[in-house]
Amino acid sequence: SVEKLLFVQMLDLSHNEIQSTEGLEAMQLLSCLNLSHNRIRNFSALDSLRHVKQLRVLDVSHNHIGKHSVDTTRYLCSSPLSN
Numbered sequence: 001s002v003e004k005l006l007f008v009q010m011l012d013l014s015h016n017e018i019q020s021t022e023g024l025e026a027m028q029l030l031s032c033l034n035l036s037h038n039r040i041r042n043f044s045a046l047d048s049l050r051h052v053k054q055l056r057v058l059d060v061s062h063n064h065i066g067k068h069s070v071d072t073t074r075y076l077c078s079s080p081l082s083n
Helices: 043-051
Strands: 010-012 032-034 057-059
Touching: none
Parallel strands: 010 032, 032 057
Antiparallel strands: none
């Protein structure tokens, strides 16, 4: 469970068929998260990450995220969004 991972700073969850980040908001020290090659279809699936204040690197490449507005990516420091 995520409760046992509270002090993790870097996490690679690539290639796991993940559709949502629900539950990851408990990982307040997380600074780098790899969610590439999953089943994330829109930015609302990443909503829980808004509460992870230390998150600086988010890789959501090779997901099926639809068109997004410029404002959505404005808050990201580093995010490869290539398909």
